[in-house]
Amino acid sequence: MLIGELAERAGTSTRALRYYETHGLVRPARSANGYRVYDEAELHVVREIRALLAVGFGLDDIRPFVACLRAGNTSGHVCPDSVAVLRRKLAEVDAGIDRLHTVRRELRDQLAHAIAERERTCLRLRNTP
């Protein structure tokens, strides 16, 4: 399988695949003419990468998952390093949710206050001769 086919089957671009390669996540063989050649296993690897990226992982976070897959596991999640990353990310997401809730409260208050202020101003204008 050449890079174009892999890109299409994995739902990404050739540019992205080369990028993953420069970051050590994908390791294609090379044919005689220098073309990158991928086997079916790489398809799973790339899909794993894409899925984790979509969830908000960075490439560095993803590396353990790829290593886990390469080690022969059906899932890239079952290795200790992967689990550690999952835990960390879960904590980060929790922190993010908390932060957004705080921001949300703040925005709600500011909005309510602003609207109340506007109505006060309107009343004043109406009551002014």
Add this chain to the structure above:
Amino acid sequence: MLIGELAERAGTSTRALRYYETHGLVRPARSANGYRVYDEAELHVVREIRALLAVGFGLDDIRPFVACLRAGNTSGHVCPDSVAVLRRKLAEVDAGIDRLHTVRRELRDQLAHAIAERERTCLRLRNTP
């Protein structure tokens, strides 16, 4: 008040203040020697900018608030444009919270599944003669 003093009083850097200026958010006068000169009102403006940035606004989102302050209002939130931005941001934050909750569920499931899988493997290893 020169730029250094304003930066310190507003809790930011001179670089940031010049940056805000290039983006039309702050408009200092100039003294004879070319130095930027700010009045007290600009301190409130810069504090408003900082507060909104901290909440996750972009400079473009902040512009209406600054205009509102300049229009003579005590708060930068009370003008229609500001309120519109507040509403939009609130919606964005809600969307962000939903997204993070989805991600959180996904991570929890993956983590639980991975740990269960590991324990199954351990049991198999123990039961294998």
Add this chain to the structure above:
DNA sequence: GTTTGCCTTGACGCCGACGGCAAGGTCTAG
């Protein structure tokens, strides 16, 4: 006079995951 400490503009660096383009090699079909 000179040191110190402000100030000025200008321009590059950063982070991350690529997009896009250039210049060229390779393979296949007509």
Add this chain to the structure above:
DNA sequence: CTAGACCTTGCCGTCGGCGTCAAGGCAAAC
């Protein structure tokens, strides 16, 4: 033979809010 559809490496651009020099001007203290 040639067109066109692949592939290669390499390098700049993107987005945002600045940080960090660099090179120089202005002002007050010693």
